Amino acid sequence: MISDRHFFTEKLLEWNRDTNTRSMPWKGEKNPYKIWLSEIILQQTRVEQGWPYYERFIQHYPTVKKLAAAPDEEVFRLWQGLGYYARCKNMLAAARQITNIHEGKFPDQYDQIKALKGIGPYTAAAIASFAFHLPYAVLDGNVFRVLARYFGIDTPIDSTAGKKQFDTLAQELLPKTHSAEYNQSIMDFGAVVCKPQQPSCDDCPLRKKCVAHHQQLISLLPVKTKKLQIKKRYFNYLLLHYGNDIFIRKRTGNDIWQNLHEFILIETPGPSDAATIQSSPTFKTILGNIPFELEGVSAPLKQQLTHQTIHSQFISLSVKQRPDLPDYTLVPRNSLHKYAFPKTITAFLESHHLQLF
DNA sequence: AACACGGGGGC
DNA sequence: GCCCCAGTGTT
Numbered sequence: 001m002i003s004d005r006h007f008f009t010e011k012l013l014e015w016n017r018d019t020n021t022r023s024m025p026w027k028g029e030k031n032p033y034k035i036w037l038s039e040i041i042l043q044q045t046r047v048e049q050g051w052p053y054y055e056r057f058i059q060h061y062p063t064v065k066k067l068a069a070a071p072d073e074e075v076f077r078l079w080q081g082l083g084y085y086a087r088c089k090n091m092l093a094a095a096r097q098i099t100n101i102h103e104g105k106f107p108d109q110y111d112q113i114k115a116l117k118g119i120g121p122y123t124a125a126a127i128a129s130f131a132f133h134l135p136y137a138v139l140d141g142n143v144f145r146v147l148a149r150y151f152g153i154d155t156p157i158d159s160t161a162g163k164k165q166f167d168t169l170a171q172e173l174l175p176k177t178h179s180a181e182y183n184q185s186i187m188d189f190g191a192v193v194c195k196p197q198q199p200s201c202d203d204c205p206l207r208k209k210c211v212a213h214h215q216q217l218i219s220l221l222p223v224k225t226k227k228l229q230i231k232k233r234y235f236n237y238l239l240l241h242y243g244n245d246i247f248i249r250k251r252t253g254n255d256i257w258q259n260l261h262e263f264i265l266i267e268t269p270g271p272s273d274a275a276t277i278q279s280s281p282t283f284k285t286i287l288g289n290i291p292f293e294l295e296g297v298s299a300p301l302k303q304q305l306t307h308q309t310i311h312s313q314f315i316s317l318s319v320k321q322r323p324d325l326p327d328y329t330l331v332p333r334n335s336l337h338k339y340a341f342p343k344t345i346t347a348f349l350e351s352h353h354l355q356l357f
Numbered sequence: 358a359a360c361a362c363g364g365g366g367g368c
Numbered sequence: 369g370c371c372c373c374a375g376t377g378t379t
Binding site for chain 1: 372373377379
C-alpha cells in the first residue's frame with residue numbers, strides 16, 4: 001500500500017512535468033488575490049465558462065482594495081450570468097474583510113484564509129498551496145474521482161465519512177515540499193486523463209496499479225448517493241410600465257437568484273394564462289382599482305436550473321396612475337442595464353430587443 | 358447530515 | 369434527460 005502511494009505520487013508528478021499540456025491563464029500565478037479570484041469563479045464552473053469573467057474582474061479590479069471599494073451593483077452586474085450568486089456576495093464580503101481586518105494584505109495562514117467568506121476547505125487549500133506553498137492538499141471533484149478509482153474506494157464522496165476518508169488520504173499523499181505542483185498535477189490529471197466519462201485509461205501512467213481499471217469499476221467510481229429531485233415553478237412577471245419607467249426589485253432571502261433583480265413576480269403553483277393572472281387576488285393587491293392597458297403577453301419560457309425548472313411568462317402592462325408598491329422601485333427603462341438580472345430575464349429582454357446593454 | 362444554489366456543455 | 373464542473377453556506 002505504501003509503495004502504491006509512492007508510485008501514485010511520483011507518476012502523477014512525472015505526468016505533469018512530461019505530458020501535461022493543460023494551460024490556464026492563472027497557472028503559475030503567485031499573486032494570492034488573483035489566485036483567490038480565479039478559485040471563487042471556478043467553483044462548480046468550467047474553465048471555459050469562467051475564464052472571460054476572470055479577465056473582466058481583474059481588468060476592473062486589479063487589486064483587492066479596488067474590489068472592496070466597488071459599488072455592490074457594479075460587481076453583481078459583472079458577475080451576471082455566471083450563476084451561484086452567493087459566491088459574488090461572499091467574494092465582496094471577503095474583499096472587505098481583507099481590506100479592513102488584514103489592511104489589504106492577503107492573509108498567508110490557512111486558518112485565516114479559510115475564515116474569509118466564501119472560502120471553504122478546497123479554496124483555502126488551493127490558495128495556501130499555490131500562493132504560499134503551504135502543505136495543504138486540495139480536494140475537489142477531480143481529486144475525489146482520481147483517488148476513488150486508483151485506490152478503489154467506494155465510500156460515497158458526498159457522505160461525511162467519505163469526505164473524511166478522502167481528505168485523510170489526500171493529505172497523506174501530498175508531498176509536503178511540493179504542494180503547489182502536486183495539487184496542480186492531480187487536478188489537471190483528473191480533468192485531462194481520468195475524466196468522468198470515457199477516461200483515457202489506455203494512455204494512463206497509473207493504470208498498472210489502478211484498482212478501478214483492473215476490476216472494471218471505472219464507470220462505477222466515484223460513488224455518489226444523493227439524487228436530486230427537480231421542482232417545477234411557474235413565474236408570471238408583470239412588466240408594469242408607468243411612463244418611461246418600469247417596476248423592479250432586488251431578490252432577497254434564501255431563494256434562487258439572490259441579489260439579482262426582477263420584475264413584479266406572481267408565482268403560481270401551476271401554469272396560468274394571462275387572463276387568470278389578471279383576475280387573481282394577487283394581481284388585485286398589486287394594482288387595486290387602477291386602470292391598466294394590456295400591452296402584450298410573451299410565449300412561455302423555460303429555464304433549467306440544477307434543482308428547479310422555471311417556467312416563466314412575461315405580461316406587459318401600462319398604467320397612467322402610479323400604484324403603491326413598497327417592495328418595488330420604479331426605474332427608467334433605459335437604465336435597466338445598470339442592474340443584474342437572471343438569465344431568464346436577460347434572454348427575454350434581448351429577444352424582444354429591449355434596451356439592456 | 359441534508360439541502361440549496363445557476364448556468365453551460367457533453368453524451 | 370442526466371451528469372459534471374478547480375464547492376460553500378445554511379438549516
